[in-house]
Amino acid sequence: MDKNPENWTEEDKERINEKFISDGMGSMHFVDAICHKCIHVDENGVTCKAFPDGIPVAILNGEFDHHKPHPDDNGIQFEKNPDFMGD
Helix, strand or coil: CCCCHHHCCHHHHHHHHCCCEECCCCCEECCCCCHHHECCECCCCCCECCCCCCCCHHHHCCCCCCCCCCCCCCCCCCCECCCCCCC
8 A cells, every 4th residue: 555645545545444533524533542652653644664554453443452462563563652742
């Protein structure tokens, strides 16, 4: 999948929409995710070094704690970005 949202196909958008919750105003948000705090997350917010094809729903919705290894994470787990301010 292209990392530039302007180049996403309809299939890409459908897959991404399964991973996010819409606020009804066109914005998508992580649900109980730690991804936005991670040093590995890509600028687009939907892929990262661990999951270059899309972050799994179980991680985005907080069901899976990615401080622990995930079977598909390519050996890369959550690492807090030192530039992230907050918990």
